[in-house]
Each structure stands twice: as structure tokens, then as C-alpha cells.
Amino acid sequence: MKTGEDARGARSEGSQNLGLCVLCGLPAAGKSTFARALRHRLQLEQGWAVGVVAYDDVMPNVFLEEVTARPLPSQWKLLRQELLKYLECFLLAVITGCQMSAPPSRTQAMWEDFITCLKDQDLIASAALEAQSQYLLTKTAVSRPLLLILDDNFYYQSMRYEVYQLARKYSLGFCQLFFDCSLETCLQRNGRRPQPLPAETIRLMGGKIEKPNPEKNAWEHNSLTIQSLACAPEASLKLTDLLLTALENPIKCVEDDVEQKETDRIICSTSVLHQADQTLRRIVSQTMKEAKDEQVLPYNLKLLAEDLNKLKAEFLEDLRQGNKKYLCFQQTVDLSDVISFFHFKKDNIVQKYFSKQH
Incomplete structure (x- = not known):
């Protein structure tokens, strides 16, 4: 069996x-x-x-x-x-x-x-x-x-x-x-x-x-x-x-991607990325707490959380791969600049949800 x-x-x-x-x-x-x-x-x-x-x-x-x-x-x-x-x-x-x-x-x-x-x-x-x-x-x-x-x-x-x-x-x-x-x-x-x-x-x-x-x-x-x-x-x-x-025509089963595992290992060892990940997580959590305090509707809380987590993932992907979707203002990335710009983009998202409550 x-x-x-x-x-x-x-x-x-x-x-x-x-x-x-x-x-x-x-x-x-x-x-x-x-x-x-x-x-x-x-x-x-x-x-x-x-x-x-x-x-x-x-x-x-x-x-x-x-x-x-x-x-x-x-x-x-x-x-x-x-x-x-x-x-x-x-x-x-x-x-x-x-x-x-x-x-x-x-x-x-x-x-x-x-x-x-x-x-x-x-x-x-x-x-x-x-x-x-x-x-x-x-x-x-x-x-x-x-x-x-x-x-x-x-x-x-x-x-x-x-x-x-x-x-x-x-x-x-x-x-x-x-x-x-x-x-x-x-x-x-x-x-x-x-x-x-x-x-x-x-x-x-x-x-x-x-x-x-x-x-x-x-x-x-x-x-x-x-x-x-x-x-x-x-x-x-x-x-x-x-x-x-x-x-x-079922999808062909593939073995674990060795190359992706190596990429993930490198990512985890990058201190700036790790710090950014931890900081952005805290920002998202704090923002969700504020949204609850503002009595945003439960279903909209879910949508807001998904928007913020998607934004966070895109920022981290910029740091990993250098896609320059958001972090295109400099060649070398400083953590404080990442956090500052994340706050700016995050506030634009939050306004869509908070403003509807008033």
C-alpha cells in the first residue's frame, strides 16, 4: 500500500x-x-x-x-x-x-x-x-x-x-x-x-x-x-x-526545484532582505490593528490584508530579484528608503478602505 x-x-x-x-x-x-x-x-x-x-x-x-x-x-x-x-x-x-x-x-x-x-x-x-x-x-x-x-x-x-x-x-x-x-x-x-x-x-x-x-x-x-x-x-x-x-492530459509531476531552493537559501542569508521582511510584517500587522480600530467591515478587512500582503511580497521580490518595480530610485537599496516608500504605497491602499467608513 x-x-x-x-x-x-x-x-x-x-x-x-x-x-x-x-x-x-x-x-x-x-x-x-x-x-x-x-x-x-x-x-x-x-x-x-x-x-x-x-x-x-x-x-x-x-x-x-x-x-x-x-x-x-x-x-x-x-x-x-x-x-x-x-x-x-x-x-x-x-x-x-x-x-x-x-x-x-x-x-x-x-x-x-x-x-x-x-x-x-x-x-x-x-x-x-x-x-x-x-x-x-x-x-x-x-x-x-x-x-x-x-x-x-x-x-x-x-x-x-x-x-x-x-x-x-x-x-x-x-x-x-x-x-x-x-x-x-x-x-x-x-x-x-x-x-x-x-x-x-x-x-x-x-x-x-x-x-x-x-x-x-x-x-x-x-x-x-x-x-x-x-x-x-x-x-x-x-x-x-x-x-x-x-x-x-494531467500536469507532469516535477521534482523539487533545486535551483529555486538555492535561490531561497541565498535570500534567507541576505540581512537587508531579512530585516525588510520583519519590518514590513510589523507595519502590515499594525495597519490591520488600526483598521479594526476604525471598524472596517470584516470582509473588507480580508481584502485589505490581501492587498497589504501582496504589496509586501512585491517589495521583497524587488529586493530579491532587482525587478525595480518600486525600488527604482537608486542603485543600492537602503533599508530606511524601502520602509519609507512602503509607507507611502501602503497609505494609498489604506485610504481606499478607511475613507469609506466615514
Whole structure:
């Protein structure tokens, strides 16, 4: 029997076809409605096993509790990564033919919601083994092609790339569906929901969303833009072709990048970079504390944290690679200049969120 570590690259030509499909787009763009309809159609027409993992169904209560409990800017990102670990547990069980084991470290409420999600879609069975945190897969999950549809906004490419990395790790199929719905339409639909998001939250996300760019990013070549939920016959054929292509052409598993490891080692040994990293982290944490004191809405706190952490990452990348996106004013970088300019860019971001509260 294969262990979890052995499963890396263990999939053979005759093994079960497995794939991950990422849905991305603004809130109220129609992703969840589309996902449910697509699941039903693929089950009937293709005979596949299909699971829809809606992030809003698994993570919302956990997030709201955490964001009001303490000012951790990276908490939402950590929860997303934790959910990917749950998906990995399930995929490992499918690949190895074993029972699914719960991860040793988990957020219990989120894990239970994830388990319920899989049970409701006939992918794992209820059994007495749950007392030992072991879960039996159903015949449906292991006897036919399996597609997991991940339903979230995924508005940054980096969010989608994390899913791609999981697919690459286990040689799975991977594809993306981008919902090209106008901001005005999303705002109107959101307003009709029983529990609508703040309109400003959707507007902020609309200004930040990064559409799939296959010409720039080779890993995004299996992408399709969905213009209408009606899904005309031509679009339906394109979608089926995309999903078939993804399942039948899994990403090649690659070994750990030795060159990247060496780059990371050099980066860690650079004192200026280390100091900058520590200082920028403190600035971001302090800013998030101020945002909470200003009573910025919880969902906007999440967006602000992502904006600030993205800015921090871009500054650090400038220091690592010399890309000169921000630090183009001098040949040699002084830490005080980095911090000063970071404050300037950070304040521009913060104004978008704080000003809306008054």
C-alpha cells in the first residue's frame, strides 16, 4: 500500500483520471449556480464523479470568528491553504486506494463542513471509522473519472496557482473557468441576495481581479471565459472539450526545484532582505490593528490584508530579484528608503478602505 509520500508522481497511464477545475470571478457572477448545473450535466452526459467545493460553504463562519478575534492579516490566506490540505487528504486517498485520514492539525468546524460537503456528494461514506478520523471513500469516488470544482472568487493569480501546484504535485488535470460578468450586474444580483455583501467590497474586488492570462502564464493555458450562464451550445462544447483535455492530459509531476531552493537559501542569508521582511510584517500587522480600530467591515478587512500582503511580497521580490518595480530610485537599496516608500504605497491602499467608513 502506498504512503502519502509515495503518491507523488505515482499515477500511471492506466490510473483513474483526476482533475481540479477552478472557478474565478466576482461575487454574484453566477459561479455557484453554474457549478451545480455543470456537476449535474457531467454526471449525466459523461458519467463522471463530480464534487463541488464551495469555499463560502466551508470557511465563512470560521473566517468571521477569526477576523473579529485578533488582527492576523494572513489568517484568510492560511485558511485557504488549510482547505487545500483537506483537498490533498482526499486526493491522496483516491490515488492510493486508502481510507482518507484527517490532517493532524485542523480547524475542527471547517473540517466538519468539508466532510459534510464530500458526504452530500457521495464521495465519502458515513462510517464508524470517523471516531478514529478515518473516512471510507465511496465506489463513486474511485470507480470513474473524478473532477473537483473549486468555487471561489480566486481573483488573484497567486490563489489559483496554489491549486495548480497541488495538481502538479500529484499529476492531476487542471483548468480554469473565468466568469466575465459586469460589475453592475454583480452588484444588482448581490443586492437581491438574502445576505448581500457590502457593495463596496465587490467594487474593490473588481478593481483587483486578475483574469487568466494564458499568453503570459503557461500554467493557465487550460482556461475558458464564461460570458453567459445560459451557456450556448458552442460554449458548452468548448467547456466539455476543456474539461476532457484537462482530465486526459494531467500536469507532469516535477521534482523539487533545486535551483529555486538555492535561490531561497541565498535570500534567507541576505540581512537587508531579512530585516525588510520583519519590518514590513510589523507595519502590515499594525495597519490591520488600526483598521479594526476604525471598524472596517470584516470582509473588507480580508481584502485589505490581501492587498497589504501582496504589496509586501512585491517589495521583497524587488529586493530579491532587482525587478525595480518600486525600488527604482537608486542603485543600492537602503533599508530606511524601502520602509519609507512602503509607507507611502501602503497609505494609498489604506485610504481606499478607511475613507469609506466615514
